[in-house]
Amino acid sequence: MEYDVVIVGAGPAGLSTACRLRQLNPEVSVCVVEKGSEVGAHILSGAVFETTALNELFPDWKEKGAPLHTEVTGDDIYMLTGAEKALKIPGLFVPKTMHNHGNYIISLGNLCRWLAEQAEALGVEIFPGFAASEILFNDDGSVKGIATGDMGVSAGGEQKDSYMPGMELHAKYTVFSEGCRGQLGKQLIAKFKLDEGKEPQHYGIGIKELWTIPPEQHQQGLVVHTAGWPLSESGSAGGSFLYHIEDNQVVVGLITDLSYSNPHVSPFDEFQRYKHHPVIAKYLTGGARVSYGARAIVKGGLQSQPKMSFPGGLLVGDNAGTLNFAKIKGTHTAMKSGMIGAEVIAEALAGNRQSDDLTSYAAAYKASWAWKELHTQRNFGPAQHKWGNLLGSAYAFIDINIFNGKLPWTLSDPTPDYAQLKPAADCPKIVYPKPDGKLSFDKLSSVFLSNTNHEEDQPCHLQLKDKDIPIQVNLAKFDEPAQRYCPAGVYEVIDNPDGSKRFQINAQNCVHCKTCDIKDPAQNITWVAPEGTGGPNYPNM
Template identity: 80%
Template sequence: MERESMEYDVVIVGAGPAGLAAACRIRQLNEDISVCVVEKGSEVGAHILSGAVFEPTALNELFPDWKDRGAPLNTAVRGDDIYVMRSAESATRIPNAFVPSTMHNEGNYIISLGNLTRWLAEQAENLGVEIFPGFAAAEVLYNEDGSVKGIATGDMGVSATGEEKDSYMPGMELHAKYTLFAEGCRGHLGKQLISHFKLDEGKDPQHYGIGIKEIWKVSDENHKPGLVVHTAGWPLDESGSHGGGFLYHLEDNQVVVGLITDLAYSNPHVSPFDEFQRYKHHPVIKQYLEGGQRVAYGARAITKGGLQSQPKMTFPGGLLIGDNAGTLNFAKIKGNHTAMKSGMIAAESVVEALAAERANDELSGFADSYRNSWAWKELHKQRNFGPAQHKFGNILGSAYAFIDINIFQGKLPWTLRDTKADHAQLKPAADCKKIDYPKPDGVLSFDKLSSVFISNTNHEEDQPCHLTLKDDEIPLNHNLPIYDEPAQRYCPAGVYEVVEDAGGKRFQINAQNCVHCKTCDIKDPTQNIVWVAPEGGGGPNYPNM
């Protein structure tokens, strides 16, 4: 069966904050432009996971009347607590006067980003945008001149052995004058485009963290609506890792708790999932969770390299926007507002080009518009935060950030570099301390499989594995003897196992468990694991993450 095709002025890949903001802005500016958004999740928001303390700057520009429209920003931040965790039992609260200004959250809101994207999708559809959830963009299409022509969605109904089942449906080609890629962190098509067009030439390698998050329902006495808690130090410092934790009090007795582990860690015995489980036992965190019930779990990688790692965002026929291009402000631990702004600037560039009857060229004017925006200026101000964390550690790095950002407003006449990729940081397992993680108690801490269960993750089992290996021999012949096969630990969903049976050892991939966090694609030491899109609709189904 041949693939059918549909023509649009603009195709957007990914119904996250960047993609939906771009779609809305295009139609606001010109309602005659046809816009299509494809989303691999079963519904808009199904694959969305973020902290999230939300800064409404971009939303104020996009929909100034968002309150009247019923945007789900229900809980204003009412307090910031920042702690340095000194051990499993002790912590020191940092006075506000010594906190980097980027960590102050006055005027921000604690939200479910999944619910916000669902609301943005409603606004987009009201503006005439067509949104297709459950369709994964699987392939970039090119014109004869090398410009991007659009995308093709993945085939449905293909068996694990590659045969067409009775339910087979070929993918659809979506052709566009411009295609915007808003897949989020480590988008698999964005990764291809960066390589194909050499968009990262002269840039530092991108850097990442893995964020693991749970939602808890807590008692009235433990619920402090609007309270934001951030932490640094324990447990990650015990393993020589960097990162930090968070706990936010939403409405309806909900608390979100999470830990971001910097993926530049060197000890292959580190398990970000297990670090998070023991994090919840610290008294600062436990006091809010005790007596509560865990109701949701998920994980997602974040881009944190900043401007030094941000690739060129334009290429003939399209743009990278949002976390696909690394627009997150790591000093704020926020990226939704900057992602939305990048999408809005992209929209304005596209509308201008279409008005001039241009198509499939490079939107060169975008770079100047982006550089003149508050989003770029904000990222420039914090450009040294991430490299300082890697170079000096969490505590000294934060002290440097205080001087750089609070005192000099990011205008120090140098830019720190961070030139070693995260996957290249691992040391041999034999040279590193093995970590004995405590067993979960089933009250505050849990195992991976029960966690994946409440992420509502599901994939059609009889389909090609979407976690592909360039070389099947590397896991057992290289990674296991040198690094004790770290995929067993860096994956937060129990996807990778080294199994020993009568036939010897084998590397097992439980693709059904995959929550699409992309950590394996990032951290594998030989870059042997390549994440590709599974059949549309597969993966987690987050209710309000």
């Protein structure tokens, strides 16, 4: 199938690209492919939303019924100094990036569903349930488009009765907006050396639950952020959030930086015990979980941002690392990166150009408020890694609040997250409390709430470069951390009858968070897209 533009991923960046293209030229043919069963099925975010990009894309978004229902009414920020103790930080001493006046607490999945409706009304074709699995190239090496994965292939590689071959989608330009650690984006960065001269990308793992709580404990519009305990006990960095949305519901989550060094750390279990802190438990006690999910987030900032153009296409959004970690927000910057991409592509198509390297994107992006925002706050993440949450936040206060990000240096963070792990024998073991079934829960009951499902008889989408490394190397040196960094119970070390060990992959549980692809110390695990429609089906996440 031939299009002017093919977009991979129906997240905020991809859909904004599609909408802007059709706004600029209604004659441009645009197709969006999305691996989730529907638009929004794989979307997971906090999310406090800044409307800057939406105001530009659809100035009349209120009249069009955009699902922004809860405006932020207050910010509470705590440093948790222990399992029972907390220090509330006065607003005067909080980095201004954490002030949320004028922002909205939203379901990003629902916003994407609404953006998809706007895109379709503009004439964009959207194909949910089709996973882009391969990049297609022209003879000159430029990107030609993508191919979607075959469906109905057994675990052994045979064609089943339900077999349906993938489609080739050809385009003059292809936009990759797969989100954090996109499978195809990762290949493009390597092929075209887009990260040459850049620092390694950095990541966190965000784990989130949606709760319904008693009405008397609900304060619609309240935003609560914390740092410190429990991650501080294991020497890890990160922070948490609890947002009061409408209908007596809250979203609660923990982001663990994947730069942690102790291989005994389990981000899932850190999140479970965090909910028992009195600052958080006072809202959740007596409530009920509605949904659960997990997703890696990209947090390296400008220092880690790759070149975003290559012959035949662009990287936009979190695929290119546009998230502003100082704000814990990336939707507005992702949308803007896609809108800029649409403008550059529309100009190229108007000049009858195709498949070239849209080098003008770099200048247009650098001239935007999105780049300027990331530049102002470029030192926040490295400061957190270098000095920890408390001193890092103090530095950020001075850098951002006092000097407005204009200090004449840029901090460096040159070690990849996976290379931070120390041998298990050199690190204290962590004994996590058993879940109580009221505030804390086990992995399998949590995955059940994510509505995750995959066709069971299909090739495993979690591929090992060397099947012996998990036991012979990772278990021996790091007590195989995949057992703990995965928030869905995908990876297990099993005892064989003869006393040996084997590595088991429960791919059916995978919530597509990509943490294994990022944190495996041997970089031995490659996440590839499973059969279309597989994975979580998040409602209101």
